[in-house]
Amino acid sequence: MKKSLVVLFAAAVILAAGGTAIAASRTFAVVYPIINPFFEATSHGAEDEAKSSGVEVLIKGPDRFDVQQQIEIVENLIAMKVDGFGIGPTDPKALTPLLNRAMEQGIKVVTFDTDAPDSKRLGYIGTDNVKAGEHMGEALGVALGGKGKVLVSQGISSQLNLVQRLEGVQKVLKEKYPDVEIVDVQSGQGDPNKTLSNIEDMVSAHPDFDALIGMDSYAGPAMVTAWKAKGLKQIAITFDDLPEVINGIRDGQIYSAIVQRQYAWGVNVVNQLNMACDGKPIPANSDTGTLEITKANVDEFYTK
DSSP states (O other): OOHHHHHHHHHHHGGGOOOOOOOTTOEEEEEOSSOOGGGHHHHHHHHHHHHHHTOEEEEEOOSSSOHHHHHHHHHHHHHHTOSEEEEOOSSHHHHHHHHHHHHHTTOEEEEESBOOTTSOOSOEEEOOHHHHHHHHHHHHHHHTTTOEEEEEEOOOTTOHHHHHHHHHHHHHHHHHOTTEEEEEEEOOTTOHHHHHHHHHHHHHHOTTOOEEEEOSTTHHHHHHHHHHHHTOOSEEEEESOOHHHHHHHHHTSOSEEEEOOHHHHHHHHHHHHHHHHTTOOOOSEEEOOOEEEETTTHHHHOOO
């Protein structure tokens, strides 16, 4: 990762500035929707901030898409009486009662990556996913020259951030690119094998498609695999900067990626939980923004 991208990440981290020195007795947790390499930077951010502020941070998450497994993780954290946790809720409807219970018991709760807006959580940290979807929709419309048939790999269908991204894409297409048509949407449900199978099935069912877009971190690597195997030349746009995606941009399988700022999420989760424990107000929303990575700028932001 080159210095320019680190600077962009650091700018996002400033959103949470204002914490103070913390007693070492506090324990926080970071709970992912699913354990995935995409969140490694978030773990690093949380661990770095925990070390600098003198608190303990636990990293948790289901090893597969499993709402019940995430519920059990949160129940255990409540039983442990941690001081606070940040969570990316796999299913906001299912997790909201637990987040409310934690808050009622004095455990500070923030969400990141994906939200549970109807819960009593203190704030949301991460991408404004409707705006991120609009960003992708604009990139798609430009890449297609305003006309074409599009396939969508959605990811976990109950996860709010992924739903919002698709809404953002659809909004831009309706308002600015009405001749760009979404012809199929399939949900891989957080399973890399199912994601790849869905993409292969959609490509076979719609041989006249012009572009494929991916809403989650599993879509990009699956796109690269499918494009290489089938020799496809259609436009592929996805979220997130996993190594397979960055290499795919360089090699021509991926047209572009809408990149988030995962490291900043981890820093902000720990910082804002500390602030909340100190009785300080925290932002209701901390939007860390997105960046489009293309073949033209990939070497500016990522080392080979």
